[in-house]
Amino acid sequence: MLISTMRPKRDPEAPTLFLDFDGVLHPDAVYRVRGEIVLYAEGVALFEWAPLLDEYLIPYSELQIVLSTSWVRVLGFDVARGWLPEGLQRRVVGATWHRQGPRDWVFLTRYEQIILNVRRHQHSRWLAIDDMGDGWADEHREHLVLTDSTRGLGPVEVQEELREKLEVLCR
Numbered sequence: 001m002l003i004s005t006m007r008p009k010r011d012p013e014a015p016t017l018f019l020d021f022d023g024v025l026h027p028d029a030v031y032r033v034r035g036e037i038v039l040y041a042e043g044v045a046l047f048e049w050a051p052l053l054d055e056y057l058i059p060y061s062e063l064q065i066v067l068s069t070s071w072v073r074v075l076g077f078d079v080a081r082g083w084l085p086e087g088l089q090r091r092v093v094g095a096t097w098h099r100q101g102p103r104d105w106v107f108l109t110r111y112e113q114i115i116l117n118v119r120r121h122q123h124s125r126w127l128a129i130d131d132m133g134d135g136w137a138d139e140h141r142e143h144l145v146l147t148d149s150t151r152g153l154g155p156v157e158v159q160e161e162l163r164e165k166l167e168v169l170c171r
Helices: 048-055 072-073 077-082 110-121 139-142 156-171
Strands: 016-020 028-032 036-039 062-066 092-097 126-130 144-146
Touching: 048 156, 062 077, 072 077, 077 092, 110 126, 126 139, 126 156, 139 144, 144 156
Parallel strands: 016 062, 016 126, 062 092, 126 144
Antiparallel strands: 028 036
């Protein structure tokens, strides 16, 4: 449920989390079937790990979220944000994709999409959670929590890495 169409203003100095959905908050086996979002994976649900992320962010009230998911391009910003739990929705300040973006947007790697956004908005402290690690520059690798596309935030070692990186990010 969407809590509001208003979004907080983006703060370039605030810690910023770039958040992908597929392969992070649930397995990357999501499709649109006759207008409906369907997850083709046994034993898991859409956004299964979103409450876990919401819980991990509680100590960091200043942390803001930028959506770095294809859901924004396909479904629109408000619809994509509306799939998140309320606690995460309140933190969302924008998305990497926007209508005025480059025409070749879909051909950019996720890293390229994120780094363009980091530069455009002059984010000084940022972290990305994504299952797409291709093309990440060595100089920015510490800004990535790389998940397995089928297990997302489920594995304990990924959760530990996320907690450690959030602590450093939000100091």
